[in-house]
Amino acid sequence: MCDQPVRNTNEVRWQKVLYKRQPFPDNYVDQRFLEELRKNIYARKYQYWAVVFESSVVIQQLCSVCVFVVIWWYMDEGLLAPLWLFGTGLASSLIGYILFDFIDGGKGRKKSGRTRWADLKSALVFITFTYGFSPVLKTLTESVSTDTIYAMSVFMLLGHLIFFDYGANAAIVSSTLSLNMAIFASVCLASRLPRSLHAFIMVTFAIQIFALWPMLQKKLKACTPRSYVGVTLLFAFSALGGLLSISGVGAVLFALLLVSVSFLCPFYLIRLQLFKENIHGPWDEAEIKEDLSRFLS
Amino acid sequence: MVLKVFFPTCCTSAESGLLVGRWVPEQSSAVVLAVVHFPFIPIQVKELLARVQQAGRVGLAVLGTWCHCRLQEPEEGLGRFLEGLGAIFTHEPWLQLCRERGGSVWSCKALGWPMSPGAPSPAPVMLIFYDQRHVLLSQLHTPATLPDPQAGDAPPSVGGLAAVFDTVARSELLFRSDRFHEGPVQLSHWQSEGIEASILVELAKQASGPTCLMLSFLLSLLSAVGACRLFRLWPLPFICSKLSTCEQARHRLGHLTFLFSPRKAESPVQLMRKVNVFFSLLLDVALGLALLAWLRAENCIGQLADALVPVADCVAEELQHLLQWLMGAPAGLKMNRALDQVLGRFFLYHIHLWISYIHLMSPFVEGILWHVGLSACLGLTVALSLLSDIIALLTFHIYCFYVYGARLYCLKIHGLSSLWRLFRGKKWNVLRQRVDSCSYDLDQLFIGTLLFTILVFLLPTIALYYLVFTLLRLLVVAVQGSLHLLIDLINSLPLYSVGLRLCRPYRLAAGVKFRVLDHEAGKPLRLLMQINPLSYSRVVCTYRLPSCGCRPRLSWSALCRKLFFGELIYPWRQKAGKQD
8 A cells, every 4th residue: 555656656666676776665575575485495305215214224223232232231140151252243343344345346445545454453452452451441430339330321322322423414413422422331331340351342342333333334225225124124133132031121112112213203204294384585595506615725 | 380499498597698509490490408698709609509519410500599687677788789699690580588577478589580571470489498308318209100189289290309309419518518617608508417426437438348348259259169060060950949048048148249249339229228138137147046046045956856756757647547548438439449559559658668768867857957056047037948948858758749649630631631532523733722623543532432431430539649649738838838938028128118217207208298388469379398208018119129039929820720730839930940
């Protein structure tokens, strides 16, 4: 109503520019304003099974933590001989090491330029330091109460799960911090074991399952997705079986967690996509599309 | 501009005559120094003025005439004669100061003022009386900040005041002649009350030259011995720099050299400093002798020696108890048992060593103490420094514990801080002085986290040991620090200046204040200038002697920071550390 006389008296069309003097108030917009409104231009359409496949990374990590805790419990109870665990771990590490190079035919190794001598050196450093420090680790937390240690380990393992690099591009992700927290938790737990050999083997096992196993997983997932699904299923069932041998309730809860993470959460994600309403229009902040990095260097 | 005439109070009752003084054109003020009585021969007055001018390098002149009429009626003839004198002694402006009718009425005329010829009326004249003796003897301390404008009626600028003080001080030769002096020219000015002790003063002055020469020769001999090559060999300078006795002795030697140097003191400040040093030395030695006499009279040294070894034993025993308490579970703290045992046994062994050392020393303690007591005749400060050194030597085990604890703790804190950065995947960028993110290798991460875990769980044990030994150390440092404070007080207190301020407040002037004596219309304003004495805090600030420089110069926050990070603290300043 208000802009009717304005249009009649002088046939000036409003223009969306600030550098011209126009006979309109500053906050004036005309009726074409909402014509440029668009919705959900960046929304992605998800495929259910693809999301389930991607969620297997989370499953793997949950299972790693579960397997680690189960193994620690067995060691603590004395049901598992440390040397047997050491032998199995060593054998599986060797198999994993060969697989690691075999899957992509040595391309990754050539790309990173890492020699086998460096791998051997790292392995030696792990073994030597852990073995050297294991007596210290054994007496480290003698005077600290067990509950404190458990609480600390739980927090550290939770932190490990939170900060782990699942492939999302977020600020919270820090694979260094996640790995460090896992090692801290493993050292804490290992210090409660009865002998220093136990502690040594526990920490070695922690390195294998928290540092080396995710590297192999990543490669498997990239190169042979089918076998990766198989490995994940196998791993999940073995973790469940291990947990079942300790406590039935825990196993049921863990199975529910796994099912909800891998099947319910993707389903829910896709359902929620229907309610997505992202609006875009001329009020958006300016976005620089051009790549400016060539000017910066 | 108001013409200011500074007139000495002692000349108010002088006979009529000529006003002798100095004209300060910048301040438009005339400083009258003396009155020349009738009769005089003009050429002799001029000669006298020239003589004083040469001696004091100050421009003196006849400023005008002074007329003191004791009778009720002013004498006509005298007035005309005085006017005529202006033709003999030419001066611009020519003052005519008159005191009439028994001193109640003052008048002052300035011929040829103001300088500009077109001025309609004679400019007002202000008559300011000053005490010549006080102004002559006092030393003006110009304030660092400008004086408060409300303080006085019309305070002249500091420069003008300084000029007045300077003029009076420089024409000291004028005041030499006394009342009974039969010279060609009769002067009226301030005269010293008596010169009975002057013979003694003269004798002392005559004797001081050779004495100073001899003493300075002896002192230079002493310092030459001290500077010889034998004392430059490696451990000696290091030990000397750590012993406060050596520092104090060196400081005192410097004082003596300064005191007996044959050169004359150039400025009044330097003279004051010399006297201050002398009195400080005197007080020091007197106190030391008193201490020595007391020690001898009461046979304190023997008692002290008998008590010393049991006390040291007792301290060691208490330390042992403390360590045993620490080796248990002190206050329910979660200590690492293995590390606790290791540290406790290490320190216990140290105490065992210490006790055997003390027992080895015990036969000689009395002799040592006796000689230490003798050193009190060199001054109380030397004895106190020795005492401080003895305390330092007797608590050497505490110092050792502290150093071990602090080093361990420092290592631990630094390791923890850098490993905590590694734990978060960061590192300290030295070039940019900030924390950057960094990608570590797997083995670096593993070893770093392993060490981090170990350090975290061992931290309470080390921190407790560090805390306990730091508290002990701080106790010793506090005792030593209070001793050093006392020494510094004796060393740096300007005793003579403070005494001067107490007994002769006018000698140290901070400024002046004016009191209105008489203000009538048509008559000159009469003011009395009084000297504001310097405040005690400024006296101490201005004249305090440089101290030995062996005090900690740490602020409290810096001290706490150092304590937290486990850096070593010392009661003395680290000179070597500064050079690094």
